[in-house]
Amino acid sequence: MNTRHLAALPSLIESVPFRAAERADPYWEGMFATGSSDGWVSASQHRRAPADQMRWSGIPPRYVTGQDEALKEMRTNRHRASILAALGAVSSWRTVTREQLACIAGSRVMGNTYPAALSAPFSAGLLAHGYVSAGMNRLAPAAQRMSMWTVGDQIDAYAQYRKSLTFAEHIAITGGQDWNSEHRFDRHNVLTTELALRVAEFCDIATVLGEKQVSLPSLLAASGLQAQQSDLGRRADAGIVRRDGLVIAIETTASVGEAFRRKIAKWAQILQRHPTYELPLVVLIVDVSTPSQATSAAAKNTANSEIQAAIREAVRDYPGTALNRTASRLGMVPWTEWFPSPHLVSDSFDALTASFLARGTHDTEEGWRPVRLLDEEELSYREGSAEAGETIATNTRLLAGTPYWLRRGTAPRTDQYLLSQFSPSSVDALTDPSIPDRMIGPGFTQQVAGRKWRHMTSPERVQTGFLS
Structure with a gap:
């Protein structure tokens, strides 16, 4: 396996700060001990806390204002672009580190622990702030500790803020969907965001999609189809859009249990039901089990074998047809196969090489075969076209959660959309x-x-x- 440092790869990001080579490595640096973090603080909690606990939070005294005052300030043009960028990022990706937020927004200032621009949305309850509390990070000085942003606990505050937004700004934040907060799995979300940012920075793709944009109803709607009632809430963790319009849905997991097996079986059922001309989708499972597991041969083999067993079982139950084999649309890859050490990347990452079941490719072949997901000949999509990929990329340029270098170019006129109705x-x-x-x-x-x-x-x- 040939490896290179992330700094040696040609990057699409012009400014040096917060490229992948400069960001903290959330997988190898042990930032998360478990899937969830307990370091979150909201403005409402800060207001209720005793004076001594307020000091412990590390939040600057003047950073938290009254909610009404904060909403009033957000209705002005002060820090408007930064606020839209932050709200759009957490809406799309659920949890982002401050470095990832700066990368998505294209703003050095957003990489500060408490940027002044985010005081108002934090105080209004639209954002929550947290420190990564595991590993060496918890021992670092407060100014250097890695921190994160996510959706705040005052969901109703967005309805008030929405009144001061243009239609285009509302779309930039939510993509036209509801503003909501779901249960947070911080390690899972941060690693998913990091993977998408690295793909967007180094790979030849059309665009990347956050969790909110990779829902099954949205994907089927492009073909004029509706999802079944039981699948209305089905969505992947992220999406990578190829130049020909094929969507690679990312499912990250650190462990394999019954819930995970049911999820994979459900994806296999959906892939069998909808061929690529209806649902241009390939599902890729990324094994993000902890670095301590990755360095243990027994643990690593167990994680890989359990994921592979779940895929085999799903493909056996929902094999598809000769022209739509489920085995060709459901693959897996360990994080360590693409990123074997801190800030190192393997050659297999260039074309997003992953493992797929060999079943169905030859009469007697079994086992697993490598597939380069970005190779349009190796993983064909007959209905794909450059126009299809550009259409998705054009639409995602409206979203503040899309990495800033992918937002360049022509974007749809939202005012014309309203007039057309x-x-x-x-x-x-x-x-x-x-x-x-x-x-x-x-x-x-x-x-x-x-x-x-x-x-x-x-x-x-x-x-x-x-x-x-």
């Missing part, structure tokens, strides 16, 4: 105005319309249809 002929008041008799007298003019609109409520004006 309506026409003057579809609004009755514009074509055939009708005002009840009781609304054309002086009472309406003086009490409701106001004196300056008296001329617009006269019977003569109504009869001539001046608004048509």
Whole structure:
């Protein structure tokens, strides 16, 4: 296996800070002892805490303001772009480190532990802040400890903030979906985000998608299909979009249990039900078991074998057809195969080489075969085209959670989208105005319309249809 340092790879990121080579390595540096972190602090918790505990939190005293005051400040243009970037990042990726946030936003300032721009959304309850509390990171000075951002605990605050946003800004944050907060698995989310950022920085792809954008209903909607009721909440952890429009859905896991086996079986069932011309999707399971497990041959073999066993079982139950083999659309790769040491990358990462069941490729062949996911000939998608990939990339340029270097280029006109939904002929008041008799007298003019609109409520004006 040939390896190189991340700094030796040609990068699409122009500025040096917060490239993959400069960011902390969340896998090998032992930042997370378990899947979840207990270091989160919200503004509401900070306000309720005694004075001594406020000091322990590490939050600057003036960083937390009242919620109403914070929402009022967010309605101004002060730090508006930074706030949109942060809210869009946590909405798409769930949990991001401060370095990852700076990378997504393309802003050095966002890499600070407590950037001034995020004081208002933090105080409003739209963001929560936390320190990585495992490994050597917990011993570092507060200014150098790795910290994270996620969706805050005041979900209703977004409805108030939404009133001050344009339609384009709302789309940039949520992609047109609900603002919500789900249970956080910080290590899982940070590693998924890190993988997507590395692919976006070094690989020849169309774009990457956060968890919120890789839902099964959204993917099927492109083909004019609806997901079954039981699959409405089905989504992957992230997505990588090839130049021809094929989506590589990423499922990261650190352990294999019954819930994981059911998830893989469900994906296999979906892949069997929908061929690539309906659902341009390949599912890739990434083994992110902890570095201590990765350095133990027995533990590593166990994790790999359990994932492979889950895939074999799923493919056996849902094999697909001769032209749509499930085995060709469901693969796996260990994190250590692409990134064998801190800030090192193997050659297999260039084309995203992963392992797929060899079953079905030859009459008697069994075992596993390597497949380069970015090779359009090796993993073919007959219905794919450059236009399909560009369409997805164009749409994701609207999202603040898309890494900033992938947002360059033409983006859809959201104002034109709104106008396309309506026409003057579809609004009755514009074509055939009708005002009840009781609304054309002086009472309406003086009490409701106001004196300056008296001329617009006269019977003569109504009869001539001046608004048509």
